[in-house]
Amino acid sequence: MHTVVVLALPDAIAFDVATPVEVFGRARLPDGRPAYRVEVCATEPVVAAGPLRLVAAHGLEALADADTVVVPGRADPTAATPDAVVAALRAAAAAGTRIASICVGAFTLAAAGLLDGRRATTHWAAAGLFAAAHPAVHLDPAVLYVDTGQIVTSAGATAGVDMCLHLIGRDHGAAVAAHASRSAVAPLHRDGGQAQYIDHGHTRTADPGLGPLLHWIEENAHRPLSLDDVAARAGLSVRTLNRRFHAHTGGTPMQWLAGVRIRRARELLETTGHGVDRIAYQVGFPSPTNFRAQFKRLTGVTPQAYRTTFRPASTGPRA
Known part of the structure; x- marks a missing residue:
């Protein structure tokens, strides 16, 4: 079974953490079996996520067994990324693991050097800050998500849902993705990208x-x-x-x-x-x-x- 590991960093945006847990977690194959195993890992047992506290069942070692790693955004996208996280993400990328970010989680991927020379996106409101901090990244703030193969980035909030549904379609086909979109009560595809929200x-x-x-x-x-x-x-x-x-x-x-x-x-x-x-x-x-x-x-x-x-x-x- 395809394993999705959600990496919750300190001050994670709760919505960004919940999105892949719910969208991937509720996806079902045609025979009714779960399409994914979803786990949450963190650098410490309890992680702050706004007014919530998340209890993570796994540490960074879970990234080594992931087929897909999803990195949610943080309340302060400019906060330093722990060295251990950078090392774990680089090791996962070197092993061929698919790595995706939601919203300003792209800052974490960029800090790990995973976006240099690549096209990527993030929340439109943070685009100027991102471009100034990471000039080696080809930022496209007008789209809902960017899929470059192994590395996938999405814009803010519900664009994470769009990206997760897109990845489900990549992994299991349109029928499974359509079923997941109905479960999420979200369109399988949205027109216009995030430019319409700027x-x-x-x-x-x-x-x-x-x-x-x-x-x-x-x-x-x-x-x-x-x-x-x-x-x-x-x-x-x-x-x-x-x-x-x-x-x-x-x-x-x-x-x-x-x-x-x-x-x-x-x-x-x-x-x-x-x-x-x-x-x-x-x-x-x-x-x-x-x-x-x-x-x-x-x-x-x-x-x-x-x-x-x-x-x-x-x-x-x-x-």
């Missing part, structure tokens, strides 16, 4: 000089603003404005403006029944076609698909 246009810049301008953009995003309009408001040349924006936000003023408009459009899609065309004009896009293109580029899904995912069932779109 709060575009809401991240604040470290440059205090741009603060008033960003506030002005927030207040006037519904207007037909041009780059010249934004530069004039800032009292800067277009070239200087672009340079300062790129240095402190990583993008351009018009990308920031688009992000603000998309965030507002998402709020309207979630909370109103306004038609997509009406929302496009409300938030400041020059045309519904431009709005749809920008929305798909930034979120990975269409406005209607986003509304279907996030709108309360009682709210319906109006023409």
